Amino acid sequence: MRRTKEDSEQTWSAILDAAERLFSEKGIAATTLETISRAAGVTRGAFYWHFKDKSDLMAAMRSRRTLPQQELLLLAAERGHEDPLGLLEIAGHEVLATFEVDEGQQRLFRIFSNHGEDSEVAGWIAQHDRDVFDLVRGVAERAQQVGMLNPAFAPDEAAVLMLVTINGLLSEWLRSRSFPLSTLGRKILSVQMSLLKRPQ
């Protein structure tokens, strides 16, 4: 029996790790609390000690890691405002590069993008999406004000293009693994940015 605080935190992590792996492999609904607990080397007693129920586990799982787009938010925020579109391009590429090697992020993204189902999860995703969209649109608006945005595109439209491309790349790569995410992603992003910039 393990009973120290360190041991307890280790159990907490083990349960979350096991759940994350099982969820991303078999799906949330198909994974039982018994399965999770046994995979973590404990019983359901331990699970119910640390978490109220499966939904509570999901909340902990989500707040334990940063989602890829969340990273975009941070990256874009901590930088200056000159050349807004260049900023977006760099931040976008770093998101892809990070995602490509961070298996935890991949599992989390797979789990949560496969679940517009659950109303709670859907709520988190929706809120998060709105935050990211607002940020990107804000950047596009600044670009417009500085005259660096192709007049053929409204800020809203530029933001949609950015997000569609990034989310599309992440999803498609996760499913097929048929292309080098970072390499091809950089190429595509760069080419799209040149489109958004060029006054043509």
Next chain:
Amino acid sequence: MRRTKEDSEQTWSAILDAAERLFSEKGIAATTLETISRAAGVTRGAFYWHFKDKSDLMAAMRSRRTLPQQELLLLAAERGHEDPLGLLEIAGHEVLATFEVDEGQQRLFRIFSNHGEDSEVAGWIAQHDRDVFDLVRGVAERAQQVGMLNPAFAPDEAAVLMLVTINGLLSEWLRSRSFPLSTLGRKILSVQMSLLKRPQ
């Protein structure tokens, strides 16, 4: 009691309609056969008469409608081979335009894209994705042979760009509904195609 063949087919449709709606709203796992049956105005007895189980229902649901990308396949196949990229652009736009007004297709897409979970469903999706990818890559290869493909892009890369954009547009629009799918989609597709074509 209804017992004629017409009535029976009507029951069959009613069950599928109810299931489609409930699945796209609450998710597959969270929807019980009892709920489906009652929503269709029948009992589980009727359900088990028409379908073996939930998985059988899913198969019927999938083969009842055409997926959006399936439509792309058909559209691209029934046309000639001159100007392959222009063909892709037109087919892509028609996919978006159809999807925007076809609520059944929207529900089906939502249901199946939210379920890389289930192994059967995942298998169908994977196979389907491969088919579509192969088609698009084939078109890109023909474009390359005719010298109409921007040499900066390999056929594989062009296909990824196409599919990422279309799937991304469909997913993002389905979640946010924050932009006119067909209008903005046409704009984005057209601009991307000009990129793939232009020898720059």
Next chain:
DNA sequence: AAACATACATACAGAAATGTATGTATGTTT
């Protein structure tokens, strides 16, 4: 108009998962 098949409804049995209650060995505090 029997005889039979169809299209369901109803009833029941079983499994499986959840939640809770309780037991207990070990740490922690005083």
Next chain:
DNA sequence: AAACATACATACATTTCTGTATGTATGTTT
């Protein structure tokens, strides 16, 4: 070192869904 809290394991009660078996009213065939 006694008293208490922690971190679980074990056992049980309950729910819930599924699958199947059976009943039955209506169509269909001969």
